[in-house]
Amino acid sequence: MLCLRIMKDMRHYLEDLRQNYPEEFVKISEPVSHEYEITAVWKMFERKGNPVLFFEKVHGYDMPVVANIFGSRARVARMIGSDVWNFYDKWLERTRAGVEPEYVSTGPVKEVKYFSNDVDLSILPALKFFVEDGGRYITAGIVVANHPETGEVNLSYARLMVKDRNKLGVSIHSRGNLWRYFNRAIELGRPWLNVAVIIGCHPTLYLAAATRTTDEYKLAGALCSEPVKLVKCETNEVYVPYNAEIVLEGRILTNVYEDEGPFSEYTGYVSGRSTRNVMAIDCITHRMNPIFQTIIPTNSSEHLLLGGLPMQANVYKKLKESIPEVRSINFPVWGTHLVAILSVDKEWKEGVQIRAAMLLMGANPYVKYVILVDDDIDVFDEMQVLWAVATRSQPDRCIHLFPITDGNMLDPSQEKAGFTSRAVIDATSPPHWKNAQVNVPSLPRDVVEKVQKMFK
Known part of the structure; x- marks a missing residue:
C-alpha cells in the first residue's frame, strides 16, 4: 500500500505513484491547448480508471500541467x-x-x-x-x-x-x-x-x-x-x-x-x-x-471526492458518536453530494435506521436522499445497493418524505434556491423477515479464500 507518511511534496507523490501504481499515472507528451483540450482528455480517461494525467507540453507555456490527482476514491484513501x-x-x-x-x-x-x-x-x-x-x-x-x-x-x-x-x-x-x-x-x-x-x-x-x-x-x-x-x-x-x-x-x-x-x-x-x-x-x-x-x-470524481471526503469524515464521526449501530457510509460521486448510502445494524433496535438517516440529514444539509441498507450490503457496491432497494423495500411504506428545509444553493431542481425537500429510502430488511425463511445464497469461507489465493 502506498502510504505517504513523510511530508514531502507533490513531486515526490507523483514519482511514488508512477513507480508503485503505474496504471494510475498517464503522461501525455503530445502538446495540448489550455482551452478545452485538457478537459477533453480527462473526459476520455474518466471511463478508463480515472488516472492522474500529466501533460508535459501546453501550447504557449513553459509549465507542465497535472490533473486528476484526486480522481479515484482508492487513490485518495491511500494518501492517508x-x-x-x-x-x-x-x-x-x-x-x-x-x-x-x-x-x-x-x-x-x-x-x-x-x-x-x-x-x-x-x-x-x-x-x-x-x-x-x-x-x-x-x-x-x-x-x-x-x-x-x-x-x-x-x-x-x-x-x-x-x-x-x-x-x-x-x-x-x-x-x-x-x-x-x-x-x-x-x-x-x-x-x-x-x-x-x-x-x-x-x-x-x-x-x-x-x-x-x-x-x-x-x-x-x-x-x-x-x-x-x-x-x-x-x-x-x-x-x-x-x-x-x-x-x-x-x-x-x-x-x-x-x-x-x-x-x-x-x-x-x-x-x-x-x-x-x-x-x-x-x-x-x-x-x-x-x-x-x-x-x-464540474461533477468530476476529483472535484467531488476532494470536496466531499474530508467533510464527510466529520459527518461519520457525529453519526457514530450518537448511533453506534451505524456501520458505514458512502456519498456516491454520481449523487454530487446530494445522495448518501448508509448501512446500519438494526438487529436489536428496529427503527434506529430512520433516526440515523434524520441525523445524517441534519449534520449535512446538502443531502436530500438517504438510502438505508443493512450491514450485509457493501455501501460502495452500488449494484448491491440497488438490489437491496429492489428486493427489500416497498414504496408505500419504505419511502419517507420530509418537508422543505434549507439545502444546497447549487441544486438546480429547487423552485426556490437554497430550499429542498428530502427523502429516505429504507432498503433494510423488512420486519416480517425475522419470522420468515428468507435466505441469501452463500459459499463456504474456506472455499472463497482458497479460490482467492489461486487467482492472486
Whole structure:
C-alpha cells in the first residue's frame, strides 16, 4: 500500500505513484491547448480508471500541467494510509491531535520571484475547461488567510478567475471561514484582506483545506504524521508551504467588486452565482521548473471526492458518536453530494435506521436522499445497493418524505434556491423477515479464500 507518511511534496507523490501504481499515472507528451483540450482528455480517461494525467507540453507555456490527482476514491484513501472501506475511521484516528507546523526561513518555492510590474499571471497555464466558463480558472489554488484580529489561520477553496496580469476574480460563495475573515476586515475598515494562493503541494494539504475548520496546517501534519514546513510570504504576513510549486501573494479588496463567472459547478451544471470579489496579486514565487496543478471542475470524481471526503469524515464521526449501530457510509460521486448510502445494524433496535438517516440529514444539509441498507450490503457496491432497494423495500411504506428545509444553493431542481425537500429510502430488511425463511445464497469461507489465493 502506498502510504505517504513523510511530508514531502507533490513531486515526490507523483514519482511514488508512477513507480508503485503505474496504471494510475498517464503522461501525455503530445502538446495540448489550455482551452478545452485538457478537459477533453480527462473526459476520455474518466471511463478508463480515472488516472492522474500529466501533460508535459501546453501550447504557449513553459509549465507542465497535472490533473486528476484526486480522481479515484482508492487513490485518495491511500494518501492517508487507508483503503476505501476504512477511510473515515483512519481519518478520525489520524486527526485526533494536530501536529504543529515548523517555520523555516526559505525553501524551493522561493527559487523564482516576481514583484510589482513583473507580476504576470499569464505565465500560468490556467485553463478554460468548458465553453460556458466565464474565463480561465485556477482551480487547484488553496487560499490561505489570517483572521484580521486574532491571526487565526484558515485554508480553503474559492473560485479564481484570471482577469488581468495581476488580478483575479474571486467567488467565496461557500460562505466559510474566508468569508468570515473578509467581512471582519470590512467591519474593521480595512481596505483589503491579505491572502496567499498555493498551487501544487502535498495532497494531504489539499485534503486538509477541504475541511470546515481552522488550523489546517496542523491537520495536514496529523494526516502525514509530520510537521508541515512553512515559510513567510514576501509581501505580507501569511505563511505557505516551503516546498509548494507556486504561490501567489495578494489582497482581496474590500471595496471593489467585478463580475466573475459563470463556471461549471460540482452538480454538473453551469452556475453564475458569485460574490464578485477581486484579488490583487502583488508577488508570484515558484520553484524552478514548476508544475501547475489543476482540479477538474464540474461533477468530476476529483472535484467531488476532494470536496466531499474530508467533510464527510466529520459527518461519520457525529453519526457514530450518537448511533453506534451505524456501520458505514458512502456519498456516491454520481449523487454530487446530494445522495448518501448508509448501512446500519438494526438487529436489536428496529427503527434506529430512520433516526440515523434524520441525523445524517441534519449534520449535512446538502443531502436530500438517504438510502438505508443493512450491514450485509457493501455501501460502495452500488449494484448491491440497488438490489437491496429492489428486493427489500416497498414504496408505500419504505419511502419517507420530509418537508422543505434549507439545502444546497447549487441544486438546480429547487423552485426556490437554497430550499429542498428530502427523502429516505429504507432498503433494510423488512420486519416480517425475522419470522420468515428468507435466505441469501452463500459459499463456504474456506472455499472463497482458497479460490482467492489461486487467482492472486
